[in-house]
Amino acid sequence: MLEILAQAVINGLLIGGIYALVSIGVTLIFGVVKIVNFAQGEFVMIGMYISFFLATQFGIDPVVSLIVSMPALFIIGVLVQHFLIRRVLGLNDMPQIFLTFALSLLILNVSLMLFTANYRTVHTWYSDEAFHIGPLYVPVAKLIAFVLAMVFSGILWLFLHATDLGKAMRAAAQNRDVAQLMGINPDRVFAVAFGVALALAGAAGSLLMPFYPAYPMVGQVFVLMAFVAVVLGSLGNVIGALVASLMMGVAESLGIQFIGADSGLIVVFMLLLTTLALRPSGLGGRRTR
Amino acid sequence: MKKNQSGTPNKSLRRRDVLKFAGGTAVAAAFGAIPLRGWAADPVNIGGLYPVTGSFAQIGQACVNAAKLAVEMVNAGGGIKALGGAKLNLILSDVQSEPTVTRTETDRLISGNKLSAIHGCYASALTLIASEVAERAKMSLITGSSSDMLNKNRAYTFTPFARASQFAKAQLQMAKLVSDKPKVAVIFENTAFGTSTSNGLKELAPGEGVEIVLFEPYSAGFADAGPLINKVKSSGADMLFSVSYLNDLILIVRTVKQVGLKVAINGGSGGFVVPDFYKNVGKLADGLLGVAHWNHDVDANAQKVNAEYKKRYGEFLFEYGGGLVAQTFMLVDAIERAQSADPQKVHAALQKLDVSSGYAAMAPGGKVKFGPDGKNVYGHPVGVQWQNGDLASVFPKGDAKAPLVKI
DSSP states (O other): OHHHHHHHHHHHHHHHHHHHHHHHHHHHHHHHHOOOOTTHHHHHHHHHHHHHHHHHHHOOOTTTTHHHHHHHHHHHHHHHIIIIIHHHTTSOHHHHHHHHHHHHHHHHHHHHHHHOSOOBOOOOTTTTOEEEETTEEEEHHHHHHHHHHHHHHHHHHHHHHHSHHHHHHHHHHHOHHHHHHTTOOHHHHHHHHHHHHHHHHHHHHHHHTTTSOBOTTHHHHHHHHHHHHHHHTOTTOHHHHHHHHHHHHHHHHHHHHHTOTTOHHHHHHHHHHHHHHHOTTOTTSOOOO | OHHHHHHHHHHHHHHHHHHHHHHHHHHHHHTTSSOSSOGGGOOEEEEEEEOOSSTTHHHHHHHHHHHHHHHHHHHHTTSBGGGTSBOEEEEEEEOTTOHHHHHHHHHHHHHHSOOSEEEEOSSHHHHHHHHHHHHHHTOOEEOOOOOGGGGSSOSSEEBOSOOHHHHHHHHHHHHHHHOSSOEEEEEEESSHHHHHHHHHHHHHTGGGTOEEEEEEEEOSSOSOSHHHHHHHHHHTOSEEEEEOOHHHHHHHHHHHHHHTOOOEEEOOSGGGGSHHHHHHHGGGGTTOEEEESOOTTSSHHHHHHHHHHHHHHSSOOOHHHHHHHHHHHHHHHHHHHHTSOOHHHHHHHHHTOEEOSSGGGOSTTSOEEBOTTSBBTTOOOEEEEEETTEEEEEESTTTOOSOOOOO
16 A cells, blocks of 8 residues: 555656646746737647657657757747747737737647647656666656656756846746846847747757657647646745646546546646635735735 | 610620530430540549548548559459450548448439449448449449448348458357366447447357356446456456457457456457557557458468558558458459440349459458358458457468467
8 A cells, every 4th residue: 555655656746747737837938928829739849850850860869859959849938039029018918818828729739730640659768667666667758757857847946046147037027127227128138038938948858758648639648737836836936836737647647546547637627726725826825915 | 674684695605605505515425426535445433432530530541542552453453354444433432430421422423424333332331322222223333331231122232341240259169278168258338339239249159159247338438447447357257359449449458458357358250350559558468359341461462451551551451451452352343244335234143253372362262252241251350359450360270360468
């Protein structure tokens, strides 16, 4: 019994790491640019296809191809922010919502056209291997993904707290007008934030590739969880999103193990609603009166 | 203004003349006044409805390839001999993986062409619609789709291969290959497809002496198969039936390997028994079991067709495509006996079809004869196993072409 519980927790934490990479991107964009990026899942998908093609055409390991997918998505992010998002900022919410939603549908359908709906997998030597510790097992590919997800989250936290650009980003997030008065160029800060968020999505894609098949709709699998984690962890809070993602991974895994394999989402949304009822601004938020 | 008015009638008169001439020629040609070609060489048209765009595009295109190969084989063999060596001509239509498009395309194909019969559409959901339209148009439809619904209230639909209900039974019987008292875990995606298939398995299990130790629905499209396989592990099953879409199945197979779980897996049919599955899962697929309504090793003819298909497309001839070649030859057999391309006469000949040799009899069991419900009275599935990237028939004994590899 105890080993089943332990295994369920391990499974949950590992997949929670991937949820974290996606949700941190969403929460960063929301926190800084004040926009909900509905296309985040599609950028994960782009990351997966980049790694897939590098692996199949040039034999590059998906984890190594991070050095291509992350910069590529950073640039895409800067361009999207500069040419699309920037135009609708300051308007009301509707154009912003529809912009990223339309972007999501566009990328999805272009991918269907280019790549077809077929599943693409990459086999690496570690894809189907696992470390066995007594009765427990830890899949190698997921462990690599988890460790790197934590490393990237740590780097982002350091970046936000220890660099001028990071501090400027937090300042712009807290109060855009005041930040501007302090000489911060919001356009530049927003572009970097968007780029960093998409680079994280690209990292998630590359890290998924050794153990998850790529297909145009794959982003939807992860983005729903990411949005829940963003709300659960308090909108805009990077550490909150990270902790919430791990919690959700574990809650989902425990739900499947002990309630039923189709209860994963039920458990997750129960957790969300309970949290919102008790702490409306999420786990990472200040208690509201 | 005036100029225009006087100009218009002239112009339309001229146009009308042209139309009259063209129409006259067409009518004359239709009645044979202008002999364009000899009567005997008039081709016999059959229709093919496949999804070559949309979600079934890849498999649909493979069906089209197989259907074209079959027509080539017929024509290379001298065409329809009873009609003076008339060539068989395949008229294709793309049903775009969409039920609504299937309805209009079937209608258009039948009403717009002089057809003797049609075949289609790979996916049962699409075939059900095409068969409704064909029924109303009194046009014979022959199909490899397995839904039992295709045999209800239809006089023009012919199904030469095993039905969905037979697949479940075969799958349970195959569990006995693994153990005398098999303990089976059934995991299934929780929508219509998974629920109906797994309920069929559950109902038949006691009768086949199979114990079901885990019966677990899951939400399709999960991020991680770990927790689910954890459950299978704790159930103590020695056989796993996974009623899943390809995406989930890939994750399930990989996770079973990671866990190091010793369990035989039967993945059923459909997307599990096509070359693409092996491409995605690789060596891990070796040893996995499945069920199919056709396999390329069923007889010598099937092996011959498979060799030709492999030469052209670089992969083995898959279940549905192979069945489609046999279906084309069944239609030819009917047209030969009808001695006519008339759809009603072809329909009557199909009802009396009874073949046990040649390409038309390439089916598990090697015999095809339709009952009043359009079902092949000899139809049954074969149990298959992935062995070195190929599918080998391993069940039932009469159809087995290779010994079962125990894992």
